[in-house]
Amino acid sequence: MTAWPPGALAPQPGAAPLPRMLRAQTRAELTLVLRNGEQVLLSLVIPLGLLVLLVTVPFVDVDGQERADFFVPGVLALAVMSTAFTGQAIGVGFERQYGVLKRLGATPLPRAVLLAAKTLAVLAVEVLQVMLICLTGLLLGWNPSGSAAAVVALVLLGTVAFSGLGLLLGGTLRGLTTLAAANLVWFVLLVLGGILFPLAAFGAAEPALSLLPSAALSSGLREVLTAGELPLQPLATLAVWAVGSLAAASRLFRWE
Amino acid sequence: MTGAALEVLDLAKRYAGRAVVDCLSFSVRPGTVFALLGPNGAGKTTTVEICEGFRSADAGEVHVLGLPPRDRSLRSRVGVMPQSGGAYPGLRAREMLRLVASFAAHPLPPDELLDRLGLGEVADTAYRRLSGGQQQRLSLALAVVGRPELVFLDEPTAGLDPQARRATWELVEALRSDGVTVVLTTHLLDEAERLADDVVILDAGRVVAAGTVAELTASGAAGQLRFLAPAGLDLGALLADLPAGCSATESPAGHYLVEGAVDPRLLATVATWCADRGVLARDLRVQTRTLEDVFLELTGPEPRA
Ligand SMILES: Nc1ncnc2c1ncn2[C@@H]1O[C@H](COP(=O)(O)OP(=O)(O)OP(=O)(O)O)[C@@H](O)[C@H]1O
Ligand SMILES: [Mg+2]
Numbered sequence: 001m002t003a004w005p006p007g008a009l010a011p012q013p014g015a016a017p018l019p020r021m022l023r024a025q026t027r028a029e030l031t032l033v034l035r036n037g038e039q040v041l042l043s044l045v046i047p048l049g050l051l052v053l054l055v056t057v058p059f060v061d062v063d064g065q066e067r068a069d070f071f072v073p074g075v076l077a078l079a080v081m082s083t084a085f086t087g088q089a090i091g092v093g094f095e096r097q098y099g100v101l102k103r104l105g106a107t108p109l110p111r112a113v114l115l116a117a118k119t120l121a122v123l124a125v126e127v128l129q130v131m132l133i134c135l136t137g138l139l140l141g142w143n144p145s146g147s148a149a150a151v152v153a154l155v156l157l158g159t160v161a162f163s164g165l166g167l168l169l170g171g172t173l174r175g176l177t178t179l180a181a182a183n184l185v186w187f188v189l190l191v192l193g194g195i196l197f198p199l200a201a202f203g204a205a206e207p208a209l210s211l212l213p214s215a216a217l218s219s220g221l222r223e224v225l226t227a228g229e230l231p232l233q234p235l236a237t238l239a240v241w242a243v244g245s246l247a248a249a250s251r252l253f254r255w256e
Numbered sequence: 257m258t259g260a261a262l263e264v265l266d267l268a269k270r271y272a273g274r275a276v277v278d279c280l281s282f283s284v285r286p287g288t289v290f291a292l293l294g295p296n297g298a299g300k301t302t303t304v305e306i307c308e309g310f311r312s313a314d315a316g317e318v319h320v321l322g323l324p325p326r327d328r329s330l331r332s333r334v335g336v337m338p339q340s341g342g343a344y345p346g347l348r349a350r351e352m353l354r355l356v357a358s359f360a361a362h363p364l365p366p367d368e369l370l371d372r373l374g375l376g377e378v379a380d381t382a383y384r385r386l387s388g389g390q391q392q393r394l395s396l397a398l399a400v401v402g403r404p405e406l407v408f409l410d411e412p413t414a415g416l417d418p419q420a421r422r423a424t425w426e427l428v429e430a431l432r433s434d435g436v437t438v439v440l441t442t443h444l445l446d447e448a449e450r451l452a453d454d455v456v457i458l459d460a461g462r463v464v465a466a467g468t469v470a471e472l473t474a475s476g477a478a479g480q481l482r483f484l485a486p487a488g489l490d491l492g493a494l495l496a497d498l499p500a501g502c503s504a505t506e507s508p509a510g511h512y513l514v515e516g517a518v519d520p521r522l523l524a525t526v527a528t529w530c531a532d533r534g535v536l537a538r539d540l541r542v543q544t545r546t547l548e549d550v551f552l553e554l555t556g557p558e559p560r561a
Contacts, residue, residue, distance in 0.1 A: 009434040015331070028347060
């Protein structure tokens with residue numbers, strides 16, 4: 001290679017326009033998610049596989065409801081939880097460990113744009129998930145009703161709440177600890193969140209368990225999509241989780 | 257531009273009550289290459305990361321391009337190469353460089369930068385599959401791609417092979433000729449000697465020497481002249497011919513050492529003196545102090561924690 005031509009490296013500092021940064025960072029975040037086998041497994045393969053299994057194999061009793069009507073909302077909640085919580089937690093945990101967040105912190109990319117890009121990537125994956133789950137559900141005899149606006153509100157609020165929890169976990173623990181903790185919490189929220197079987201199965205613990213974010217999201221979605229009711233209590237529960245987790249994350253988050 | 261590109265005044269940083277940087281002051285002239293030199297654990301990374309705004313100081317002042325280190329406007333004016341890490345393991349080299357380039361208003365062309373740093377062939381390899389030296393070079397590219405005024409390079413050549421090291425040196429020299437200020441850390445003395453205009457030698461968080469490379473290698477003990485000749489020459493006669501302040505010794509027999517300000521005149525004097533006695537001086541060698549001598553003298557021969 002020939003020498004650097006004079007002036008080639010002359011300083012010309014400046015930040016790119018925000019939309020360009022947002023586009024580039026969002027594309028990078030999406031590339032990383034789609035390239036990561038475990039993440040695709042967690043976000044797409046597991047929810048879809050679980051949906052087909054739960055609806056077609058009657059080993060869980062759903063109180064005489066149409067099986068698809070019970071499980072599609074639960075699996076939608078699971079999909080949001082997997083992407084917004086587990087995916088974010090593990091991603092951020094390793095990005096901290098690998099010094100990526102630190103390096104980005106030394107570029108003109110504002111933190112708000114970084115967080116916006118992460119959110120957009122999560123939402124893009126969720127759109128894909130929701131489409132595939134709904135399509136599969138319809139093929140399995142799912143018969144939805146209710147208000148689309150309420151569904152969107154629940155999914156958005158659920159995304160914020162789970163992202164907050166994911167950032168809290170990924171922003172405070174080390175990479176491998178985050179991985180273990182995120183998977184454990186994911187499993188607990190899955191089992192105790194009314195996704196695999198109705199919360200009524202837990203008897204006296206039901207009122208307490210219904211306050212879990214996964215339970216609020218799955219029962220809220222079920223209320224809208226089967227009964228067509230406005231899910232006020234689940235919305236309120238998710239709002240509390242969203243505010244609480246984001247407040248905690250913004251206080252405790254460490255970039256390194 | 258007026259004033260220093262980087263100004264550090266009485267900087268102090270403690271970890272668990274132990275002073276890791278203590279009373280550190282230096283300033284970097286715009287458009288020069290400045291090296292922080294020191295053994296492992298001397299406090300180089302700590303100092304640099306305080307200047308980059310990643311860590312906070314316990315005492316002292318730092319002005320980066322006249323601003324406090326955490327001033328947001330510095331983000332586009334300053335490039336940073338951390339001692340390790342700093343890229344998404346799953347992104348390819350080209351993708352990572354393009355990503356960071358897209359944050360800058362007038363970035364360097366990413367592909368050209370990759371080629372010049374010898375990364376053209378691994379441009380489509382994921383970061384985590386790059387060799388250590390390739391990761392290191394990508395990290396350097398990430399630091400300069402935004403066309404900053406000032407770059408911090410923390411051990412830019414650690415783990416590089418000779419070709420890659422040369423490419424890095426050429427980049428640093430080209431940055432300087434284009435007016436970019438470079439602050440680098442190293443424990444490679446030849447690197448500081450070759451690249452740096454000014455050097456600060458740190459040991460246990462304190463400055464043990466500071467100045468230009470020429471000043472550092474010229475101060476203190478001066479040069480040495482060694483030669484082989486028949487044993488038993490009359491050194492008293494030689495000393496009489498030499499300027500004051502020189503010494504001459506023979507040890508072991510036939511190995512002569514003249515210490516003093518070694519200049520062409522001294523060399524000529526010794527050669528003439530030998531010629532006058534019909535003696536052939538063989539293997540005549542002049543040794544001036546290298547930065548390595550200064551470094552070892554100041555920081556001692558023991559490895560650091
Ligand atoms: N976060 C920290 N907590 C506690 N001690 C620290 C921390 N960071 C650095 N130190 C200590 O401060 C001292 C200086 O570390 P630093 O990384 O600045 O050295 P360095 O000169 O960069 O060394 P090297 O050449 O090995 O990179 C070391 O003794 C190190 O153990
Ligand atoms: Mg270091």
